[in-house]
Amino acid sequence: MRNVIRGALAAGALAAAAFAGAASAQAQETIKVGILHSLSGTMAISETTLKDAMLMLIDEQNKKGGVLGKKLEPVVVDPASNWPLFAEKARELISNQKVSVVFGCWTSVSRKSVLPVFKELNSVLFYPVQYEGEESERNVFYTGAAPNQQAIPAVDYLMKEEGVQRWVLAGTDYVYPRTTNKILEAYLKDKGVAAEDIMINYTPFGHSDWQTIVSDIKKFGSAGKKTAVVSTINGDANVPFYKELGNQGVKATDIPVVAFSVGEEELAGIDTKPLVGHLAAWNYFESVDTPENKAFIDAWHAFTKNPKRVTNDPMEAHYIGFNMWVKAVEKAKSADPDKVIDALPGVEQANLTGGVSKMLPNHHITKPVLIGEIKEDGQFDVVEKTPDLVPGDAWSDFLPGSKDLEADWVGKKCGNFNTKTGKCGGQGS
Amino acid sequence: MASIRNRASTLAALLVLLGLTFWGAISPAVADPLDDALAGFTTDKYDDTEKAIQGVVATAAPTGKAIFEALAAGRLVFDPESKSVLIKDAAGKLTLAKTGEAAPADLASRPLKTVRANNRIRRAVEAASGAFELQDPNPRKRIDAARAVFKSRDPAALKAIETALATEKDAAAKEALQQARAAIILGKADAPEADRVAAADLVADVGDQDALAALRSLPPGSPQTVKDAADAGIASIERWLSVANAFQDVTFGVALGSVLLLAAIGLAITFGVMGVINMAHGEMVMIGAYTTFLTQRLIHSYLPAIDGASLIIAIPAAFVVAGAVGVLIERTVIRFLYGRPLETLLATWGVSLILQQAVRTMFGPTNQAVSTPEWLQGSVSLMGVSLNWNRVAIVLFALGVFFALLLLLKRTSLGLKVRAVTQNRRMAASMGIRTPWVDAMTFGLGSGVAGIAGVALSQIDNVSPNLGQSYIIDSFLVVVFGGVGNLWGTLVGAMTIGVANKLLEPWAGAVLGKIILLVAIILFIQKKPRGLFALKGRFVDA
Numbered sequence: 001m002r003n004v005i006r007g008a009l010a011a012g013a014l015a016a017a018a019f020a021g022a023a024s025a026q027a028q029e030t031i032k033v034g035i036l037h038s039l040s041g042t043m044a045i046s047e048t049t050l051k052d053a054m055l056m057l058i059d060e061q062n063k064k065g066g067v068l069g070k071k072l073e074p075v076v077v078d079p080a081s082n083w084p085l086f087a088e089k090a091r092e093l094i095s096n097q098k099v100s101v102v103f104g105c106w107t108s109v110s111r112k113s114v115l116p117v118f119k120e121l122n123s124v125l126f127y128p129v130q131y132e133g134e135e136s137e138r139n140v141f142y143t144g145a146a147p148n149q150q151a152i153p154a155v156d157y158l159m160k161e162e163g164v165q166r167w168v169l170a171g172t173d174y175v176y177p178r179t180t181n182k183i184l185e186a187y188l189k190d191k192g193v194a195a196e197d198i199m200i201n202y203t204p205f206g207h208s209d210w211q212t213i214v215s216d217i218k219k220f221g222s223a224g225k226k227t228a229v230v231s232t233i234n235g236d237a238n239v240p241f242y243k244e245l246g247n248q249g250v251k252a253t254d255i256p257v258v259a260f261s262v263g264e265e266e267l268a269g270i271d272t273k274p275l276v277g278h279l280a281a282w283n284y285f286e287s288v289d290t291p292e293n294k295a296f297i298d299a300w301h302a303f304t305k306n307p308k309r310v311t312n313d314p315m316e317a318h319y320i321g322f323n324m325w326v327k328a329v330e331k332a333k334s335a336d337p338d339k340v341i342d343a344l345p346g347v348e349q350a351n352l353t354g355g356v357s358k359m360l361p362n363h364h365i366t367k368p369v370l371i372g373e374i375k376e377d378g379q380f381d382v383v384e385k386t387p388d389l390v391p392g393d394a395w396s397d398f399l400p401g402s403k404d405l406e407a408d409w410v411g412k413k414c415g416n417f418n419t420k421t422g423k424c425g426g427q428g429s
Numbered sequence: 430m431a432s433i434r435n436r437a438s439t440l441a442a443l444l445v446l447l448g449l450t451f452w453g454a455i456s457p458a459v460a461d462p463l464d465d466a467l468a469g470f471t472t473d474k475y476d477d478t479e480k481a482i483q484g485v486v487a488t489a490a491p492t493g494k495a496i497f498e499a500l501a502a503g504r505l506v507f508d509p510e511s512k513s514v515l516i517k518d519a520a521g522k523l524t525l526a527k528t529g530e531a532a533p534a535d536l537a538s539r540p541l542k543t544v545r546a547n548n549r550i551r552r553a554v555e556a557a558s559g560a561f562e563l564q565d566p567n568p569r570k571r572i573d574a575a576r577a578v579f580k581s582r583d584p585a586a587l588k589a590i591e592t593a594l595a596t597e598k599d600a601a602a603k604e605a606l607q608q609a610r611a612a613i614i615l616g617k618a619d620a621p622e623a624d625r626v627a628a629a630d631l632v633a634d635v636g637d638q639d640a641l642a643a644l645r646s647l648p649p650g651s652p653q654t655v656k657d658a659a660d661a662g663i664a665s666i667e668r669w670l671s672v673a674n675a676f677q678d679v680t681f682g683v684a685l686g687s688v689l690l691l692a693a694i695g696l697a698i699t700f701g702v703m704g705v706i707n708m709a710h711g712e713m714v715m716i717g718a719y720t721t722f723l724t725q726r727l728i729h730s731y732l733p734a735i736d737g738a739s740l741i742i743a744i745p746a747a748f749v750v751a752g753a754v755g756v757l758i759e760r761t762v763i764r765f766l767y768g769r770p771l772e773t774l775l776a777t778w779g780v781s782l783i784l785q786q787a788v789r790t791m792f793g794p795t796n797q798a799v800s801t802p803e804w805l806q807g808s809v810s811l812m813g814v815s816l817n818w819n820r821v822a823i824v825l826f827a828l829g830v831f832f833a834l835l836l837l838l839k840r841t842s843l844g845l846k847v848r849a850v851t852q853n854r855r856m857a858a859s860m861g862i863r864t865p866w867v868d869a870m871t872f873g874l875g876s877g878v879a880g881i882a883g884v885a886l887s888q889i890d891n892v893s894p895n896l897g898q899s900y901i902i903d904s905f906l907v908v909v910f911g912g913v914g915n916l917w918g919t920l921v922g923a924m925t926i927g928v929a930n931k932l933l934e935p936w937a938g939a940v941l942g943k944i945i946l947l948v949a950i951i952l953f954i955q956k957k958p959r960g961l962f963a964l965k966g967r968f969v970d971a
Contacts, residue, residue, distance in 0.1 A: 040786075042895060044789070044794045045794050045795055045796070045893060045895075048794050161475070161547065161548075161549060162548060162549065173940050201938075201939075202938065202939070202940060203939040203940065204939060204940050204943060206899055207939060208889070208890050208899060209681075209685050209688070209930075211681040211684060211685070211820070211931070212678070212681055212931060212934045212935060212939075213939065215677065215681070215815075216935070218638065219638060222638035222639060222641060222642045223642060223645060224642045224643075224645050224646035236796075236891050236893065236895065236899075239796060239890065239891040240889055240890050240891070243801075243888075243889055243890075244889070246801075246806070247801075247806070247807075247808065247817045247819045247820070248808060248815065248817060249807065249808055252548050252551075253548050253551050253552045253555065256548055265795060266796075268795055268796065268798070270796070270798055271798050271799070271800040271801060272798075273800075274806070277547075277548045277551060373547055373548065375503070376503075381545060381547075383475075383545070383547040
């Protein structure tokens with residue numbers, strides 16, 4: 001019922017946007033860029049920022065003269081945190097609005113729901129969020145981190161720097177935490193961690209009463225071995241989780257928590273004093289001190305007219321993805337999806353942390369991995385950075401089903417090439 | 430590895446302690462070792478920083494304590510060029526770490542870098558400054574320091590513990606120190622066997638998780654008698670802990686039940702007493718939470734002296750704001766829809782969407798930070814059961830609100846009128862009661878109470894436009910389960926659901942536990958459609 005009304009509202013907004021679009025299209029030929037991020041519903045908290053970031057990037061590109069002499073025209077739709085609506089809105093963007101490329105989605109389930117549409121209508125999607133891997137599609141470019149670019153380096157850091165021997169893998173009950181934890185469990189066992197030293201815990205979306213779980217974590221941590229929590233808890237559930245940690249006196253020096261879904265944006269809603277020292281692993285932090293990052297933050301503050309708006313990792317992913325797309329269009333001299341898809345692998349773009357990211361044949365990119373500790377002002381202090389950029393690995397080397405798979409859209413033209421059988425098409429085809 | 434590091438740093442801390450004791454005797458002019466130690470802070474590597482901490486401790490520099498405080502607070506800075514290390518105080522004034530003198534002006538204008546600290550460095554700093562606290566004049570602090578040693582079981586701290594024991598007068602502090610000493614001796618392979626057995630008994634008497642950890646991590650090759658004593662200790666603690674755990678689960682359940690009670694109690698009035706299916710109830714809670722946020726911010730900027738009391742001030746503020754919004758909704762929407770439940774449901778749901786989007790437009794879609802005042806932080810441990818002040822406060826607050834409301838309905842003139850109007854509207858009207866006014870006041874009361882719930886929920890949940898949504902289902906569940914129209918039913922319903930949820934969670938998991946509970950409630954409602962405490966006799970709908 002609720003979704004029906006939301007859908008109706010969104011459709012109304014879309015109709016209005018379509019009118020506006022039609023009017024300006026007559027004035028001058030443009031290249032349309034679709035933005036598919038939820039502006040209402042539960043995911044609005046994270047995705048609204050990405051919509052703003054995209055508008056800023058497009059605006060900046062237009063000030064530089066656009067692409068191939070044409071202006072870029074953003075087309076914003078609101079899929080309202082509703083997974084089936086994501087597919088409908090994607091179809092509208094591609095079929096009716098004739099966009100050349102779409103930047104969007106946050107949750108894995110929204111990406112999975114738009115996949116068939118992008119394949120059928122042959123368009124391009126840039127997906128900016130860290131995800132569980134185990135996927136590589138011709139029409140999708142993954143600018144967020146694969147598990148080997150976030151989870152595994154974070155665990156390595158805890159082992160090396162904190163001497164952690166006992167692990168709590170806590171996550172929200174859906175595909176990203178479940179797959180990531182499966183990979184981590186296999187990896188930890190590979191490293192000689194005993195099964196009884198791993199505790200896995202799942203909670204529903206929006207879980208708000210963490211008393212029992214935090215007290216279980218405390219109990220688990222009192223076995224005389226250094227314990228850490230690896231958190232794939234998503235979205236709003238993080239705030240009460242961290243509050244409960246603070247309330248029950250779990251300090252970062254006793255049991256550190258390393259999170260994969262908590263960034264500057266999420267911390268803006270928490271009193272961070274009790275959280276100092278807890279960790280997060282990302283490929284970008286706002287506190288990274290480079291000239292590129294400073295320019296980006298200044299532009300963001302100017303664009304949003306709010307000097308307090310924070311920047312975060314998925315924004316940087318869109319920054320890299322958008323600039324790669326621009327370069328690919330210029331290289332291919334066309335915004336035609338097929339030509340852009342062929343032109344993208346190999347394109348390089350300076351990221352905001354002082355390196356140059358490259359689009360790989362498996363449609364993932366190279367990224368540095370950064371570990372940050374939460375500071376009192378809600379920013380992160382980078383305590384570790386990989387010396388080189390880490391190439392994104394679509395198929396994890398630690399899962400039995402995907403060890404032998406390889407994605408290569410340049411040479412083999414295949415997203416799941418099985419190196420054992422020498423054939424295209426394994427799991428996930 | 431970590432323990433060796435800790436050991437080394439604590440040892441170093443002891444040295445500084447000794448050094449400080451004879452501070453007066455030592456000339457303040459420190460020679461080169463301090464320069465060498467301080468140089469470690471300027472390489473921007475954690476290994477060097479940790480060595481530098483130990484180095485500073487070893488030199489017993491008079492500025493040592495200030496250096497550690499600054500390091501922990503992120504106020505220790507250095508000039509990358511001249512390699513001078515400086516302490517920045519809270520006001521931003523710079524002093525030289527070496528001598529404590531004011532920094533020359535040319536240094537202050539350079540681009541200074543902060544000495545970074547991670548958890549490892551913070552642990553080293555804690556260990557280094559922990560030894561100071563065993564001698565703190567405040568016995569509370571001494572007990573905390575002894576507890577910390579009990580937890581870390583750091584053999585290097587033994588000397589400091591024994592020194593402190595020799596002069597300790599306070600009984601409680603003395604006990605804590607003895608326990609800390611026992612925990613260390615228990616794990617010391619070279620201590621006499623008899624001492625270790627005695628230590629095992631002493632540690633077992635503490636009877637909490639930390640004691641269990643100490644008993645479980647005996648070094649390999651310990652004599653059989655020590656092992657036996659430890660095993661006996663483990664068994665007795667575990668027996669006690671299983672009882673304590675069950676009790677702990679119940680306390681968690683009561684805490685959750687209180688949250689549910691707070692969220693549902695306003696609804697018990699608007700829905701339970703007035704019969705209005707108010708889908709915007711959750712948004713009243715949200716408005717209360719946002720009022721708390723605003724109150725806290727206003728007080729923080731204009732009256733920082735009473736920062737700690739901002740939460741108390743927010744209670745009446747939230748009641749007034751949410752109550753006023755409630756009266757407004759009643760006057761403009763609901764009063765036209767009495768007796769038409771379906772239309773009321775749709776209209777109030779529309780109102781809830783409007784309120785959500787309005788808040789989203791005004792404050793943005795992101796969470797707002799409401800801070801927890803000092804006096805609500807921390808926890809107290811009672812016989813192995815830990816109680817958070819935060820949760821204790823919510824339980825007391827929920828019960829307080831409940832009984833205040835009960836009193837209001839039973840003992841005041843407004844309460845009498847409310848009951849009269851809900852039982853027989855026409856009769857009440859003919860007795861001269863202004864029923865529309867009573868309706869508005871009742872709805873405002875229910876909404877105001879929901880606003881008060883928002884103050885409490887801002888302490889444990891997100892303050893975001895979606896706050897209300899997560900509680901609306903639970904609230905209806907509690908009211909329907911408890912019995913519509915009965916405040917006591919709401920209390921018992923909330924507590925039952927809370928405790929059942931928390932007893933199920935440890936063995937069924939959070940996801941399955943919730944499902945089992947929902948199924949159980951559905952079955953219960955099938956059997957008793959009017960809830961736990963059904964109103965008997967004639968109930969005349971308004």
